[in-house]
Amino acid sequence: MKKYLPVLFVVIGLAVILPTFFMSSEPEKLQLPDSLKGVFIDSPPMPIPEFTLTDHDNKPFTKNNLRGKWSLVFFGFTNCPDVCPVSMSVLNKVSKLEGIPKDTQYIFVSVDSKRDKPEKLKEFVSFFNESFIGATGTAAELKKFEEPLGVIYGFEGDTSSDEYNVTHFAAIYIMDPTGNQRAYILPPHSLAQVGEAYKLIYQHYK
Amino acid sequence: MRFFILTILIFVSFSAASENQLVLENGWVRAAPPMAKTLAGYGELRNGSSQSISIVSMTSPFFKRVEAHKTSFVGGMMKMQHIENMQLDPGVVFKFAPGGMHFMLIKPNRAITENLEVPIHLTTELGEKFTFHLVVKK
Numbered sequence: 113m114k115k116y117l118p119v120l121f122v123v124i125g126l127a128v129i130l131p132t133f134f135m136s137s138e139p140e141k142l143q144l145p146d147s148l149k150g151v152f153i154d155s156p157p158m159p160i161p162e163f164t165l166t167d168h169d170n171k172p173f174t175k176n177n178l179r180g181k182w183s184l185v186f187f188g189f190t191n192c193p194d195v196c197p198v199s200m201s202v203l204n205k206v207s208k209l210e211g212i213p214k215d216t217q218y219i220f221v222s223v224d225s226k227r228d229k230p231e232k233l234k235e236f237v238s239f240f241n242e243s244f245i246g247a248t249g250t251a252a253e254l255k256k257f258e259e260p261l262g263v264i265y266g267f268e269g270d271t272s273s274d275e276y277n278v279t280h281f282a283a284i285y286i287m288d289p290t291g292n293q294r295a296y297i298l299p300p301h302s303l304a305q306v307g308e309a310y311k312l313i314y315q316h317y318k
Numbered sequence: 319m320r321f322f323i324l325t326i327l328i329f330v331s332f333s334a335a336s337e338n339q340l341v342l343e344n345g346w347v348r349a350a351p352p353m354a355k356t357l358a359g360y361g362e363l364r365n366g367s368s369q370s371i372s373i374v375s376m377t378s379p380f381f382k383r384v385e386a387h388k389t390s391f392v393g394g395m396m397k398m399q400h401i402e403n404m405q406l407d408p409g410v411v412f413k414f415a416p417g418g419m420h421f422m423l424i425k426p427n428r429a430i431t432e433n434l435e436v437p438i439h440l441t442t443e444l445g446e447k448f449t450f451h452l453v454v455k456k
Contacts (some may be wrong), residue, residue, distance in 0.1 A: 239351035279440035
């Protein structure tokens with residue numbers, strides 16, 4: 113038995129080191145066709161710190177919820193009549209495209225937690241797709257998630273009333289299964305742009 | 319009698335011409351979840367007259383307020399601007415389309431369901447009133 117011990121150590125050592133080596137290897141940066149405008153790839157992925165939001169079922173939504181699956185994340189507010197519905201409806205169409213992983217998560221993060229309570233978020237996201245996830249949180253928790261992504265937002269008008277407007281960065285973020293940012297897509301969004309970008313990025317980095 | 323009929327005909331044709339001064343084509347409202355407090359309406363607003371037309375008010379019996387807004391993207395940042403003075407020069411068409419100008423329909427007082435026709439009333443600076451119907455669709 114003793115003579116096999118060194119071999120066993122080598123095998124265990126390789127079993128530990130090899131996956132780490134392969135996991136940390138970053139493929140060459142994907143070059144997107146010129147026809148795809150407003151799509152920016154992060155190579156290597158942009159790290160996102162741990163955060164805790166609340167989802168549309170009043171359950172915690174943390175970075176762990178991003179792990180293990182690809183996610184498309186959009187920030188907005190439910191009172192947004194013009195831009196957010198377009199991006200949400202594009203995401204719904206993307207989810208039905210061929211070549212898109214079926215276990216992709218589609219997440220709408222409201223930056224307007226004062227008005228967008230979980231039940232309202234649930235009604236909003238399920239209007240576009242029953243499987244979509246809505247989440248929001250306190251300004252401090254939102255900041256942990258949004259700041260590294262570069263999501264800027266602000267409120268215009270009287271925020272003590274219920275008629276104020278929200279100005280916000282309206283990109284769609286592609287998060288990889290490590291829960292980090294792999295790419296972002298600037299608005300205005302179209303099915304052709306978001307669908308094609310996500311397909312190419314997923315195929316290249318999966 | 320002839321004079322009477324002629325007068326009526328002239329009056330009818332005049333009012334028809336007047337009604338064609340301002341036209342909204344392909345008017346529609348984006349269907350929204352029942353909880354939505356604001357909806358967006360679109361269409362092409364055309365000034366078919368030979369005069370400039372200034373819109374001074376917009377109302378709808380289905381909403382508390384109607385305003386013209388313009389969305390713009392600055393480096394991915396979405397901003398909405400309230401357009402307070404809407405003046406259409408002769409022949410000009412304002413395209414109200416997603417991601418640009420839209421009729422902001424604020425606080426519905428009834429369910430805004432698919433296929434519903436939403437009336438909006440536009441009043442010009444000269445006191446003329448125009449009514450358009452926008453169909454709710456996804």
